[in-house]
Amino acid sequence: MSVLCGCTKTKSIEISNEYILLSLSNSGSTITQSVRFGIDNQKMKRVSSSLKEELEFRKSLQSKIDILRNEMLVSLALTYIENPVKEYRINKGVLLTNVEYDEKNSCAGFDVIFTSTASWQYYHKSENQAQTQDGLFLTKQKSEGVFPFSAQMKDGETLVGERYRNLFLDAAKGFSFEDEIKSEYNPQFIYIYSTPYQQLKSNANLSYRGSDGHYHHIWVENSLKADDKISLSILQIHYGWWIFFALFIPLFVMSACIVIIKFPKRKNQ
DSSP, rough: OOOHHHHHHHOOOOOSSEEEEEEEEOOOSSSEEEEEEEOHHHHHHHOOOOOHHHHHHHHHHHHHHHHHHHHHHHHHHHHHHHHGGGGGTTTEEEOOOEEEEETTTEEEEEEEEEOOOOHHHHHHHGGGOOEEEOOOEEEEEEEEEEGGGSOOTTTTSBHHHHHHHHHHHTTTTTSSHHOOOHHHHHOOEEEEEEESSEEEEESEEEEEEEETTTTEEEESSSSTTTTTTTEEEEEOHHHHHHHHHHHHHHHHHHHHHHHHHHHHHHHHO
């Protein structure tokens, strides 16, 4: 969440207090997926009847988010059962935190932590597809996919973002402000990809280097369409060839000059 908070203060992108966020952070050794639901505290104070009701709503929201956590846990477990590798088992290769409310950032959510890049690849084999263009000096890898919230659920009718939005609305059922939340709740959908690698480029709404030294790519959508896309590309420079030619060409030019200079002298002798 520190990435998002820093963004609202220092970068030219507006973030609503009501948002649903998915993020993927690659530290170079571990990869963390995060889910967060932002709560507008000012709105909650306005519409709720008491502080007690606010606190009860937070608990209700946490219980709804816990449904997502359990679904993710089941999905990971099924992947492991298909091809069990002890090194990647749940609670070793991948860890799930409990759903908690973050007082400082006014949001609730959880993290899925893959303890190594190999563990990430093990659980995401079907997603590891990228187009590669090889060259003598450069290799370009490009990956394009659907904006996470715009992906279709298994029913083929509901978008992921709509399902997440409905969870928030379900959490408000039975409270005095249920009708107001139902009519007013229009969260921003935010996806953040963070990486230590500067070479990565994207079509994000905002890309910048944070105080943590990582490069953050942020996509923000106020409404969802099934064809929303994100794309990532990375250039790998073949330094060996650059160094080879940097050394070879001057030597070649120097040798050619020597031959050109000496050849006429020999011819005149």
